[in-house]
Amino acid sequence: MPTIEADRDDADRPAAAAGPAMPGRLRVGGCDAALPLVTDRLVLRPPTADDIAPVVAMAGVWDVARCTAKIPHPLTEQDVAAWFARGAQDLAGGAAVVLLVTERAGGAVIGAVDMNWRETWPAAEIGYWIGQPLQGRGYATEAVRALLGLAFDTLDLAEVFASAEAWNAPSLRVMEKAGLRPDGQTLTVPAPARGTTWQHDRQSITRSRWSQRRAEAARIVLVVAAALVDRDGRVLLTRRPPGKPMAGLWEFPGGKVHDGESPERALIRELHEELGIDVRHACLAPLTFASHAYPDFHLLMPLFVLRTWHGRLTPREGQEVAWVRAARLRDYPMPPADPPLIPALQDLLLG
Numbered sequence: 001m002p003t004i005e006a007d008r009d010d011a012d013r014p015a016a017a018a019g020p021a022m023p024g025r026l027r028v029g030g031c032d033a034a035l036p037l038v039t040d041r042l043v044l045r046p047p048t049a050d051d052i053a054p055v056v057a058m059a060g061v062w063d064v065a066r067c068t069a070k071i072p073h074p075l076t077e078q079d080v081a082a083w084f085a086r087g088a089q090d091l092a093g094g095a096a097v098v099l100l101v102t103e104r105a106g107g108a109v110i111g112a113v114d115m116n117w118r119e120t121w122p123a124a125e126i127g128y129w130i131g132q133p134l135q136g137r138g139y140a141t142e143a144v145r146a147l148l149g150l151a152f153d154t155l156d157l158a159e160v161f162a163s164a165e166a167w168n169a170p171s172l173r174v175m176e177k178a179g180l181r182p183d184g185q186t187l188t189v190p191a192p193a194r195g196t197t198w199q200h201d202r203q204s205i206t207r208s209r210w211s212q213r214r215a216e217a218a219r220i221v222l223v224v225a226a227a228l229v230d231r232d233g234r235v236l237l238t239r240r241p242p243g244k245p246m247a248g249l250w251e252f253p254g255g256k257v258h259d260g261e262s263p264e265r266a267l268i269r270e271l272h273e274e275l276g277i278d279v280r281h282a283c284l285a286p287l288t289f290a291s292h293a294y295p296d297f298h299l300l301m302p303l304f305v306l307r308t309w310h311g312r313l314t315p316r317e318g319q320e321v322a323w324v325r326a327a328r329l330r331d332y333p334m335p336p337a338d339p340p341l342i343p344a345l346q347d348l349l350l351g
């Protein structure tokens, strides 16, 4: 369903986009299916005039502008309107895409990404920024991953690159998490807010490396978990300890199924190791399952309900535990795979 199509009629192209035809010179046509880009928490969409004021408010902040290669400081509504107009022209001409990053819940604008291949085809340069109050939540990484999907899946680009100042650790971390790596090249990058240019180490990802990462991410990891229910109908949640991925989030006790183990045997082992309880196979009642695409693997997790066990329940790995009423389960921040499990538990326990 390529909705960003190879441009076949150069004569119709706006003057700004005219130029020698080259393979992959792209034009957006009926792009509704490719744009907006939708991720777990975000919608990335082209800007409209209504976005000018919120973008000025966020990108006009020195600590945002100083990190970018596009944003002057101070920033005016005219600057942003001109940037949007150039973005629309580039999109129509198939030279670049500018997308605002918005929250899926509520639709608030929280930042922007862009990808430009006008002079670098079949490679493209990307840029990204997130407004200050919403930094540190992984939104930039989520947005950049979506942009890479557009680059390689839809636009058929060969390589995507980016760069940041050596002191800009959060931005470098975004590149690392999205799979970009230093490639030994140096870029001269404008820094309009500072009125100068920077020399940056370039980081890039090729199409084949991206495909390889995606194949790894499609690897299914089988994890098994239990909803322990006490006599009052409360459910046991345990908190992922510091040092583990997703530390601090509340989850159902359990763990990975080892080679040669059945899910039930693995769960009995995990509950003994983690909570010091003994569980009989017959007491494990299958309830539902989670199926969730994490960036580096696909989680498949059957959830069993357990009402009877032996031994005194003791967190053996120093983990925090909480007995939670079914109606309050959503009050506990959980790994992204878990919220879809809650309705089945609430149906069971609240009737």
Ligand SMILES: Nc1nc2c([nH]c(=O)n2[C@H]2C[C@H](O)[C@@H](COP(=O)(O)OP(=O)(O)OP(=O)(O)O)O2)c(=O)[nH]1
Pocket (backbone or CB within 6 Å): 223, 224, 225, 244, 245, 246, 250, 251, 252, 253, 254, 255, 256, 257, 299, 301, 335, 336, 337, 338
């Ligand atoms: N136990 C459990 N794991 C969950 C839940 N939701 C969820 O996304 N996960 C993910 C987090 C981890 O990526 C994976 C479980 O891996 P883990 O590292 O905790 O498993 P484990 O106890 O076998 O630990 P390890 O030996 O690999 O260190 O499943 C959940 O509700 N319970």
